[in-house]
Amino acid sequence: MSFALLAPLGLAALAACALPILIHLVRRLQLERTEFAALRWISARVQPRRRIRFERPWLLLARLLLLATLALLLARPVLDQVEANGVEHAYIAPGADPAAARALFDRTGVDLRWLAPSFPPAEQPLADHAVPFASLLREADASLPAGATLHVVVPRTLGGLDGERPRLAHALDWHVVDGEANATPVVARATIHFAVRYADEDATSLPYLRAAVAAWNAREPGRYLLDAAPLARGVPADARWLAWLAPSRPAEVDAWVERGGIALVAHDAGGGEPLWRDADGSVLARSRVQGAGRTIALPDSLSPTRLPDVLDARFATLLLDALRGAAGAPDRADAAAFEPARATYEARIDAAPLPGPVRPLDARFALLAAILFVVERVLATHVAQRGAS
Structure with missing residues (x-):
């Protein structure tokens, strides 16, 4: 359990402690001068020794403590309740051989869990389905106390990735064992209705579109319906x-x-991002977002004279990619090549949250400030009454 500040810039309010010190110094100089007859025989060359001495030191101390407490309150003090119990944290990615993982950590003081939602114990059977490995790994890293090591056992082929290599705040112990992550379930692909509407002068473009759709259906039988x-x-x-x-x-x-x-x-000669170019670099087609949809604009007709690519064997693939849009990031990779990196020191300081749960101390410091305020008022009133008498 350790003390921490969520908003350390609040300590800048400690500069206000200079105010009561200046006030007490100024009031010390505001003294009444009383003439004594015996002082006339004292030589003017004898100067009294001067030193800084604060009047009413207890009142000054109470005011300084009150301001310091308010500054700490602005800095949002908390108590980190992470207990250093010596337990190591190890996680098994779904698809990895559980027996191999237990053999790696066959010792006391190891908390072995599945890298799955809610991190169930390794002894608990795990449902056979894909999990978001990358996001769960970052969550496990964020839940560890400072200075701990993240032990992870993964299969040779990882799944559930998000296209970016994770960067972790803690030291990593990465073990690759036999196995393969469950693949993301393939959703049954619905039939795509591809409607073609043409004017009489553009009817000669139909054979090229029919050939493209036939090539698509050769790879995915019956999926593309041409109308x-x-x-x-x-x-x-x-x-x-x-x-x-x-x-x-x-x-x-x-x-x-x-x-x-x-x-x-x-x-359609409108604007948009270049999609296809010829050998000379001239734009043959453009793609532009239009509301919630997208338009693939050809400046002229879909014919070999205007668009030579229709005679290319790759035209069917080019057209399909254009209609589908950008492909998603791959979610599988070799575990040995995907080992996460450790974040830089600056990134760990900026991005890593406080390890474990924390207990706010705002209420306690607010109560202490209220008590100090009452004490300061009592002392100030007592000093004023003494001055009046």
């Missing part, structure tokens, strides 16, 4: 992706995109 029709059919309510192949588009299409749709629009 090609003239402009008069409008935008289907259940369409997720749209290709609008016409020199102009109605407000209906823009409204559909703003509600969250993704549209490939021909004859």
Whole structure:
């Protein structure tokens, strides 16, 4: 158990302690001069010895203690209640061999737990599902007392990562054993309705889109449903992706995109981030956010003369990536290559919270300040009464 301050800048209020000292020094100089006849025989060359002496020292002490208590109250004092009981903290990542982990820590004084929500004891059976390993590791690191070592047993293949190598505030003891983390469950992929609406002059673009959708379905059978029709059919309510192949588009299409749709629009020379370029660096397509959706704008028609990439074998993949958007960060990695790093000293000071629970002392210091105020008033009143008599 140790004393700490949550807002140490509050101690700057201690500068106010100079105020009562100055007041007592000034009042000491305010003395009445009384003439004594016998003093005329004392030579003026004899000067009295001077020294600094405070009048009413007990009153000054009470005022100084009161100001110091108020300054500490502003600094928000707390008591750190972490008990140094000598217990080591070790965690087993789901997927690691529990027997191998117990063999590594086959000694007394080790608290062995699963690196899972609520950190259950290692003796408790664990449900077979994926866990957010990276965030749980940071949580375990933040819960340790200062100076402790974080012991972690992980399988050779980690899961539940968030794309960033964790940086920990405590020393790390990293053990890799046989096993593999549970993969994130794959959610059944719903069918994607890809609507294509075209003008007569852009009907020649249809074969390229049909070939792209056929290539997609070859990898994911039956997932992509192509609905090609003239402009008069409008935008289907259940369409997720749209290709609008016409020199102009109605407000209906823009409204559909703003509600969250993704549209490939021909004859659109608007701005946006460059998406595809040719060999000379010229922009062939741009992507821009539009409300809750996104537009992939082609400056001209979807044809080999205007967009040579449609004849490239990679066109189907390029178009699919453009419609899907940015891919998520990988959540699996080799444990030996993913060993977390320790944060720098400055980062640990700035980011690490106080280890363990704390007990606020605000109420106690406020009570002490009230008592000192009463004492100061009693002493000041007593001094005033003595001066009046």
